[in-house]
Every structure is written in structure tokens, then in C-alpha cells.
Amino acid sequence: MERRVWSSFVMISLALATVLSGSPAAAEEVEKVLTLDHSNFSDTVSKLSFIVVEFYAPWCGHCKALAPEYEKAASILSSHEPPVVLAKVDANDEANRELANEYQVQGFPTIKILRNGGKIIHEYKGPREADGIVDYLKKQVGPASAEIKSAEDAASLIDEKKIFIVGVFPKFSGEEFENFTALAEKLRSDYDFGHTLDAKLIPRGESVSKPTLRLLKPFDEVFVDSEDFEISALEKFIEESAIPTVTVWDSDPINHPYLNKFFQGPSDKAMLFVNFSKDYDAFRQKYKDVASLYKEKGISFLFGDVDSTQNAFQYFGLEIEQAPLLIIQKDNGEKYLKANIEPDQIASWVKEYLDGLVKPHIRSEPIPEVNNEPVKVVVRDSLQDFVFNSGKNVLLEFYAPWCGHCKRLAPILDEVAISFENDPDVIIAKFDATANDVPRDTFDVQGFPTVYFRSASGNLLRYDGDRTKEDIISFIQKNQDKPAQSTSTKPESAKSESINADTLKDEL
Ligand SMILES: *[C@@H]1O[C@H](CO)[C@@H](O)[C@H](O)[C@H]1NC(C)=O
Numbered sequence: 001m002e003r004r005v006w007s008s009f010v011m012i013s014l015a016l017a018t019v020l021s022g023s024p025a026a027a028e029e030v031e032k033v034l035t036l037d038h039s040n041f042s043d044t045v046s047k048l049s050f051i052v053v054e055f056y057a058p059w060c061g062h063c064k065a066l067a068p069e070y071e072k073a074a075s076i077l078s079s080h081e082p083p084v085v086l087a088k089v090d091a092n093d094e095a096n097r098e099l100a101n102e103y104q105v106q107g108f109p110t111i112k113i114l115r116n117g118g119k120i121i122h123e124y125k126g127p128r129e130a131d132g133i134v135d136y137l138k139k140q141v142g143p144a145s146a147e148i149k150s151a152e153d154a155a156s157l158i159d160e161k162k163i164f165i166v167g168v169f170p171k172f173s174g175e176e177f178e179n180f181t182a183l184a185e186k187l188r189s190d191y192d193f194g195h196t197l198d199a200k201l202i203p204r205g206e207s208v209s210k211p212t213l214r215l216l217k218p219f220d221e222v223f224v225d226s227e228d229f230e231i232s233a234l235e236k237f238i239e240e241s242a243i244p245t246v247t248v249w250d251s252d253p254i255n256h257p258y259l260n261k262f263f264q265g266p267s268d269k270a271m272l273f274v275n276f277s278k279d280y281d282a283f284r285q286k287y288k289d290v291a292s293l294y295k296e297k298g299i300s301f302l303f304g305d306v307d308s309t310q311n312a313f314q315y316f317g318l319e320i321e322q323a324p325l326l327i328i329q330k331d332n333g334e335k336y337l338k339a340n341i342e343p344d345q346i347a348s349w350v351k352e353y354l355d356g357l358v359k360p361h362i363r364s365e366p367i368p369e370v371n372n373e374p375v376k377v378v379v380r381d382s383l384q385d386f387v388f389n390s391g392k393n394v395l396l397e398f399y400a401p402w403c404g405h406c407k408r409l410a411p412i413l414d415e416v417a418i419s420f421e422n423d424p425d426v427i428i429a430k431f432d433a434t435a436n437d438v439p440r441d442t443f444d445v446q447g448f449p450t451v452y453f454r455s456a457s458g459n460l461l462r463y464d465g466d467r468t469k470e471d472i473i474s475f476i477q478k479n480q481d482k483p484a485q486s487t488s489t490k491p492e493s494a495k496s497e498s499i500n501a502d503t504l505k506d507e508l
């Protein structure tokens, strides 16, 4: 859960960079992007060996930014041999929801590559501007691994600024080769693959004699080899080797592919934010030493420049003045932090953290002294008393001050609160989730607004209905109970969120 929030805000920072530097595409007369919907999706897909489908929502800003680039790419690719078809589905349309659910669409845009009449599905992980989309898809439509027959092949395929995975074999058959090919097929949307009979064609290849998988990378030890071709071991080897000891987050796009991997990874995350133009040298080596020491212990490390990571500060509710700042965020959302850290304190602080000597950082605004508006203000420090110990029926909105849907909901909640004014057992409240930490083990807040209802007897439900006064009031009336009574309603599973709720959210 935490992972998705993270990765979406990273995607947004990256997408913003693209939007700012991108140029508007010329208007097309005939749309090259196919429009599909529930009525013709399966028919169309089943006839094609390769099709790219964008699930979008009309209100989604990132989808709007992508549209002209996607169209331009479709136009360029329409003359490609074999054909590369780009399509789109309005996943916000009620009639297409089932389709979107089937493809596990949880945010917008979601882009899938479907092969073999839709039997094989890959996530699109390429860039979002036209030329990048074209290059990425040209590679995706060809074989998963390209044969390297000559020095020219090697030069054109291997980009020393990117990860490249090459299999060296005495012959293109046998179990090793088959396992390599199967894995290349599986991971092709993440990495570029090649294979060769001649090890001397690849960088520092002279020493290779047995079947070997070599992963070339632009960081750390530059290349690593595996001779174990058991598929799952090989996959693990690739995934682990493809993450730098320290992921760098600055304005250089070369570093961006690793950011997604960092944020989507399962480990606890250590993030050191400093001002690169001032403090890069003082911190870099000391941090890397600590990272090398602890990377096997389930922590991944990121080094960020304050000039490029304002989003992270906003996300954590921190101030630039607290940099140099080291944060460790556990997979369960718990945060530990050390502000104004000095290079020599990194190793000892991380050790203290691992020894359990650092207290988690829980953020709360002060409890308001006056709280007499119809919608009550709840902060982290008053959450327990207000919601869990009050014995009342509480409707609680998690919001962000910048969120447009929240602003539209505010007057509606006011009216709801006023209509319950004479019922002392019902409270309507709001919680600024950007200034207060949400207890993630209780509330699944992935977008704003997220609305929960806790009945007096302790049933916790998520409100996923329409955001109208009438619907909210009738939901409360249906689910409220008098203090100390119990009902048999089960708490709604956090996982059961419908696309309906998602589509109404502002993107994080
Ligand atoms: C699929 O159906 C929709 C709605 O009828 C239509 O707009 C679209 O052009 C159709 N697409 C194809 C490829 O037939």
C-alpha cells in the first residue's frame, strides 16, 4: 500500500519533468490511437499478436499530458512492420469498469502490452514522450533477446549508461539457453537482453568460458556474472544486481529508472536528503559505506538532492531547513528521522536504528483549542479520543489541503454535519493527512479524500458511495448504532476498494 503511494508520487515528479520539457504534438486529422470499449475489446485484442492499451480517465492530468505523445507514437508506429497498434479505453466509463478491473487498473494512466491475442500481458514501463514510446515499443515487438553477432551489433545494443543483460553460450540450445530465453521473455518490459556465441564481443568478455549471464550496469561494480541458470535464482540475481547500492535522486534522468525500482522494492528505505551543490562530497562516500554494510540487511538506500526532491519533503511534511536529513521508512509506513545530520553521524545513527534505540516519528498538528465548526477537526494526537474512545458514530474524512475533490466535498460535509446537529451520537470530522500521520495499520489511505465511518460499537467501514449529502446521510443512518450496541456488520476489507472510489480521487 505504502509502495503504491510512493511510486505514484515519484511517477508524478518524473512525469512533470517530461511535461515541462515536452513539446506539443501537431494536431492529427485522423486518430491513429484505436478507441476500444467493453463491446469490442476482446474481439480486437484476440486478432492481434501485439497491442498496447492505455486505460485512462478523462479527468486525469497525466493522461491528458500523455495523449498527444501517445497519438504521435501511434502515428509513427502505424507504418512499422510488424504492426504496432496503440489503443485506449476510457476506464472511467461505468460500462468499461469490469474490463478495467480484469486488467487490475488502479491508477491512471495504466498501460498494458498484450501479446498473442491477449494471452500474455506485460506492464508498459517505458517513457511517456513520443520518441521514447516508439523506441521502447520497437524493442518490445521484436524478439525478447537480440543476437550479438558482431562488434557493430554490440555497439548498437549496449548503452553504457543503461543496464544490459547478455547471455554467453557455446550454442543456442540446451537448458541454460532455454532458461535464459524464458526469463528474457518474462522480464523484457524491464530490461534489454542480448545473447552471443562470442564472449569477446561484450565488454570485458575475454574471461568468460562457460554459459554465463552477464549484467552490465552503469554503477557500482559495472558488471556481475551468474553461472546459475535455474530460473528463479537467475531472476533474483537480476533483480538484486539491477539496484544500485545507493539510488540517486537528482535532476539527471539517467537516475530515474532506478527510482521506481527503489520505491517499489520490498525493503525498508533509508533516504538521505542533502543539498548536492553544497554537501554532495561530504556525504557521498560515508553514506555509500553505510549502504554497503547494511544493504544485505533489508534496507535500501537513496541519496537525494534537496533541489529535486521537494515532493518528498511535502510528502513527509518536512522542511528543507531540516536537511541534511536522514529518514528511514519501514514497509509498514513507520518513519524514523534524524534532521541536520552530519556525515560522521550516519553510521552510528543507522546502527542505533537497527538496535531499536530510535523512536518512530509520529507527526501531529497541535490539538485545536477551539473546535466548534460543524465538521470537527481531528489531529493525530486526538484521533484515539475522538474516534476510538468516544463511543460515538464518527464519519472521518482524510483530506489534503491541495486536493480539488476534497474542496468540493467540504461544503457537502458541512451540510451533513448540520443535519446531524441534534444527534449527539454522530460526529462528522476531518483529518489533514498531509500534516498528521495516518495510522496505516487501521486506515488504508491511498488518495484523497478517503472517508471512513466508525460506528459507536466499533465497526469500521470505508465510505465508497457517491459524494452527495443524501447518500452520505443515508449511509450514516444505515450504519450508525447507539452506544454499546453491537451489530454483525463486518469491517470492510481494505483491499476491496472498487474502481469507483479510485476514479474519484485526486492523484497523489
Ligand atoms: C469500439 O466501440 C466504440 C463504441 O461503439 C467505438 O467508438 C470504437 O470505434 C470501436 N472500436 C473499434 C476498433 O471498433
Ligand SMILES: *[C@@H]1O[C@H](CO)[C@@H](O)[C@H](O)[C@H]1NC(C)=O
Pocket (backbone or CB within 6 Å): 175, 176, 179, 228, 229, 230, 231, 232
Ligand atoms: C532451468 O530451469 C529449470 C526450472 O527452474 C531448472 O529445473 C533447471 O535446472 C534449469 N537448468 C539449468 C541448466 O540450470
Ligand SMILES: *[C@@H]1O[C@H](CO)[C@@H](O)[C@H](O)[C@H]1NC(C)=O
Pocket (backbone or CB within 6 Å): 275, 276, 277, 278, 306, 307, 320
Ligand atoms: C543549495 O546550495 C546552493 C549553494 O549554496 C544554494 O544556492 C541553494 O539555494 C541551496 N538549495 C536549497 C534548496 O537550499
